[in-house]
Amino acid sequence: MLTRLLTILPLLLCPLLMLGCLWAMRNREPPQRQGRAGQQELPTAARVTQLERKLAELRTRVQEAAAGEPAPASALDPPRGSRNGPPVPPG
Secondary structure, three states, rough: HHHHHHHHHHHHHHHHHHHHHHHHHOOOHHHHHHHHHHHOOHHHHHHHHHHHHHHHHHHHHHHHHHHHOOOOOHOOOOOEOOOOOEOOOOO
C-alpha cells in the first residue's frame, strides 16, 4: 500500500503545485507597474503638448536641412553609444 501511495503521490502533487504557482504569479505585481506607481505621470494634455513641441522642433530641423542651411551634425544625427566603447566615426 505504501509503495502504491509513493507512485501516485507525484501525480497528486503536480496539480496542487501548479495551482500554487499560478496563484503566486497572479498575486505578484509586475515590475513595470511598481516603477510607475512611484512616479507621477503627466496628464494626457501635458504629454500631448510636450510631444507637439518636439514634433515642431524636428520639423524645423528638417526644413532647415532641406533649405540647404548647414545644421549641426549633432542636431540631425546624434551619436549612438556602444556597449564596447565610444562610437567609431564612419569611413
